[in-house]
Amino acid sequence: MPGIVTITTDFGDIYPGIMKGVIASVSSHIRTVDITNSIPQGDISQGAFILQYASASFPKGTVHLAVVDPGVGSGRRALVILGEKYWFVGPDNGLLLPAARAQGQFRAYEITDLKFFEKSVSPVFHGRDVFAPAAAMVAAGDSVPGLEEIFDPVDLDFGVPVLEEDGIHGQVIFVDPFGNVITNIGGTALGGLLFLGDTVEINGTAATYVTTYHDGGAGDLLLLTGSHGMVEIAINGDRASEYTGLGRGDEVVISVRERQSDGR
Known part of the structure; x- marks a missing residue:
């Protein structure tokens, strides 16, 4: 039976609905699920992070259709x-690539004939004329014509945190709708260096290393591992992004200020 197609774009409203119409024209049995259509326009990095984070929650065989495409028509x-x-x-x-790589091995194929579905392909709306029908055909169990395997897909990563004498240096990769600041520092790496309850410095400002958003008092700056497995900076009841002034791409330095005095 036809499966699920998720949609992740920077299109806002209107255009994703048109893409869903194309998908339904291939098979009315395909289920479509919007991950988000609110990626900042042209922000490939943020789209890649959200796709990597959200895609893993879907059943095996799901087709993830993602279009953040400032190079459309090129x-x-x-x-x-x-x-x-x-x-x-x-x-x-x-x-x-980040989402594909996170799930294990993968093989990449180029759609060599963009007119495989529509004979008149808009140079500015490949989401409708190329990607939506391709995703629908895959979800319906059909072959996309003219696929050719490639071995050099464009890659993207979120940088590599570095351990230096003054602490762990990383960067902000996403600010979520609650104002939580997500970094490229893996939670497992930080968990091996800190104890819960430790007082740390984040770019010179004191914070507490905790498990949940409510482990600190109201207004406290907190450091924790989010549901995506990455270290994030939060404030109990407020927006850490506004308090710290941190945004995507900014450097974050985390260092220990004070250990828990419990004999460890």
């Missing part, structure tokens, strides 16, 4: 990626 390639659990469909600009 020479950038159109991709279908087959992974160990999921398929990914979208532009070859790095948007798909």
